[in-house]
Amino acid sequence: xxxxxxxxxxxxxxxxxxxxxxxxxxxxxxxxxxxxxxxxxxxxxxxxxxxxxxxxxxxxxxxxxxxxxxxxxxxxxxxxxxxxxxxxxxxxxxxxxxxxxxxxxxxxxxxxxxxxxxxxxxxxxxxxxxxxxxxxxxxxxxxxxxxxxxxxxxxxxxxxxxxxxxxxxxxxxxxxxxxxxxxxxxxxxxxxxxxxxxxxxxxxxxxxxxxxxxxxxxxxxxxxxxxxxxxxxxxxxxxxxxxxxxxxxxxxxxxxxxxxxxxxxxxxxxxxxxxxxxxxxxxxxxxxxxxxxxxxxxxxxxxxxxxxxxxxxxxxxxxxxxxxxxxxxxxxxxxxxxxxxxxxxxx
Numbered sequence: 001x002x003x004x005x006x007x008x009x010x011x012x013x014x015x016x017x018x019x020x021x022x023x024x025x026x027x028x029x030x031x032x033x034x035x036x037x038x039x040x041x042x043x044x045x046x047x048x049x050x051x052x053x054x055x056x057x058x059x060x061x062x063x064x065x066x067x068x069x070x071x072x073x074x075x076x077x078x079x080x081x082x083x084x085x086x087x088x089x090x091x092x093x094x095x096x097x098x099x100x101x102x103x104x105x106x107x108x109x110x111x112x113x114x115x116x117x118x119x120x121x122x123x124x125x126x127x128x129x130x131x132x133x134x135x136x137x138x139x140x141x142x143x144x145x146x147x148x149x150x151x152x153x154x155x156x157x158x159x160x161x162x163x164x165x166x167x168x169x170x171x172x173x174x175x176x177x178x179x180x181x182x183x184x185x186x187x188x189x190x191x192x193x194x195x196x197x198x199x200x201x202x203x204x205x206x207x208x209x210x211x212x213x214x215x216x217x218x219x220x221x222x223x224x225x226x227x228x229x230x231x232x233x234x235x236x237x238x239x240x241x242x243x244x245x246x247x248x249x250x251x252x253x254x255x256x257x258x259x260x261x262x263x264x265x266x267x268x269x270x271x272x273x274x275x276x277x278x279x280x281x282x283x284x285x286x287x288x289x290x291x292x293x294x295x296x297x298x299x300x301x302x303x304x305x306x307x308x309x310x311x312x313x314x315x316x317x318x319x320x321x322x323x324x325x326x327x328x329x330x331x332x333x334x335x336x337x338x339x340x341x342x343x344x345x346x347x
Contacts, residue, residue: 001327001346003232005246005256007269007338012238012259013071018079023257024233026076026086027221027245033065034058034093034104041261042068056098066109072238073110077117079236083165085228086119089127089216091154101148107155114159125156127220128195156194156224179230179253180324182287183317184294189223221248222283229254231327243269250342251280253327266338273340277329284326288312 008017031038043050045068052061076086093104107124115121129152167173181189197217221244225235231253237245240258242265249256250273260266295315298305305315311325327344335341 001232001253001344003250003253003255003342003344005250005258005340005342007240007243007246007258007260007266009260009263009266009338011261013068013075015072015075015079015238015259018075018236018257020078021081022234023076023079023236024081024084025225025229025235025254026080026088026237027224027235027248028087028237028239029089029216029241030069030072030110030239032091032093033069033106033109034062034095035091036095038065053097056100058095058097058100058102058104061097062104062109066106066113069110070113073113074117076236076238077114077119077161080161082162084161085122086114086157086159086161087224087228088157088159089154089220090157092151094148094151107157111157111159114157119159119161122158122160123192124158125191126193127154127156127197128152128193129154129198156220158228174323175232176230177320177323178325179226180320181226182291182294182321182324184291185226185287189227194220216244218244218248221245222252225249225252225254240269241265243272247272247276250276250329250332250340251283253344269338270334273332273334276332276342280329284328287326291316 031041033042039049039053042065043053046064049061049064049068052058052064080086088110090107090110092106094101095104111121167176197219221237225245225248229235229252233254235245235249235254235256237256237258240246240260243258243260246256246258246269292314295305298317299315305317307316307319307322308314309316309324310322316322316324327346330343330345333341333343
């Protein structure tokens with residue numbers, strides 16, 4: 001088995017190189033409007049944004065920033081197949097512009113635009129990010145009533161295009177069964193609150209790119225890819241950054257396409273791809289070890305486990321886990337022009 005991965009360093013508002021109805025899943029985290037680290041990028045897209053910020057008109061700046069993102073969401077609707085999913089990690093912003101301090105609700109603005117395109121909203125995930133701040137209050141502190149709460153969570157918006165995906169052929173059904181996740185993973189991953197993931201620091205050579213990366217941790221796209229796609233699907237990230245979604249796609253046995261406007265991210269992505277095989281196989285081994293520990297704990301509590309996985313021979317909780325298999329990576333080959341081919345051990 002082999003998968004293919006392509007990184008395209010250009011603005012994602014033009015996805016014309018991707019055919020319509022050819023993508024199976026979108027997992028992304030866009031630049032966050034009204035977060036200061038992104039001002040320069042947004043202003044470079046539309047000079048009116050800089051004018052609005054200079055004039056203290058935060059609401060206009062907010063609207064204009066989202067207007068630069070809207071073409072990307074429209075293109076995503078075009079390239080996504082029916083029955084497939086979009087997963088968008090986005091945080092809201094609090095900011096003082098002039099004398100006006102307020103919340104700028106990025107998640108609701110993006111959600112409403114996606115609904116206007118025809119997507120169907122599904123329950124979202126609250127990613128509870130741990131904070132390093134020593135105090136849990138802002139504003140006037142202990143004195144009512146001018147304090148405001150800190151933002152310590154982000155959203156993962158989940159939407160579907162069209163009706164439920166159908167697996168028709170024997171091959172499609174078999175691939176779906178082999179792409180299953182463990183019962184105990186399902187119980188954790190399909191919760192609407194994730195409290196166990198920390199933000200990821202990035203080791204980039206360019207300081208500004210490091211500041212702008214604001215990358216989500218590997219585990220976040222890895223979970224979403226396993227939850228909302230099957231092995232061999234095509235995953236798109238139109239705001240690739242350091243390449244976490246593509247890396248997770250490689251580990252999970254999916255194909256991927258990533259767009260990134262900042263070429264400073266190219267070297268870090270290549271560096272991660274070079275070290276991928278060892279990392280990926282250790283990650284797979286860890287998933288298997290965690291399952292075995294779960295089985296031991298469950299049996300020690302005299303809780304029944306009725307089924308056996310046909311590939312590994314260990315107990316599993318449900319019938320749907322019987323064909324589950326995790327493929328080890330054999331090699332990652334740079335095939336040129338920011339394209340990679342990944343080979344897997346399938347037997």
